[in-house]
Amino acid sequence: MNDFGIFLEAELIGAINFFFVERGPKQTCMVGYQLDSKHNGKGYMQQALTEGLKIIFTEMNFHRVIAGVSPQNPGSIRVLEKAGFVKEGLERKSLLIDGEWRDHILMAILEEDFTQHLQRVSKLFFQ
Numbered sequence: 001m002n003d004f005g006i007f008l009e010a011e012l013i014g015a016i017n018f019f020f021v022e023r024g025p026k027q028t029c030m031v032g033y034q035l036d037s038k039h040n041g042k043g044y045m046q047q048a049l050t051e052g053l054k055i056i057f058t059e060m061n062f063h064r065v066i067a068g069v070s071p072q073n074p075g076s077i078r079v080l081e082k083a084g085f086v087k088e089g090l091e092r093k094s095l096l097i098d099g100e101w102r103d104h105i106l107m108a109i110l111e112e113d114f115t116q117h118l119q120r121v122s123k124l125f126f127q
Helices: 044-058 075-080 109-127
Strands: 002-006 010-022 028-035 066-071 086-098 098-108
Touching: 002 044, 010 044, 028 044, 028 098, 044 066, 044 075, 044 109, 066 075, 075 098, 098 109
Parallel strands: 028 066
Antiparallel strands: 002 010, 010 028, 066 098, 086 098
16 A cells, blocks of 8 residues: 655665555554664654554544564564554464464554544653
8 A cells, every 4th residue: 555665864774564455444454664673773663653654544544553563573562552552462373484373463553542642742742
């Protein structure tokens, strides 16, 4: 559906992808992202994800965005939590990776959760 590049000056350092779009009564999609490892921990993905979610919720009128994340990837879990996603459950053995079925944590954010999250974050910075 939509792919967004993450640039640091003129260098492409990552991307965010919104896919598995379901319109009609669901109004949902899934998000995935990747970032050059030398830029991990600098807040770039957090900022890019927040900007992408603004577009998805305000311009494209989605109701819900979901993400699947490996339990062995605490950095990615933290990025999602900082963006306002909540853990909804565990998808047992849902992805075949390196010949082994692996669990993934299902996380999601609703439009109203995102709006409230932005309000909380802006109060932290503008008080």
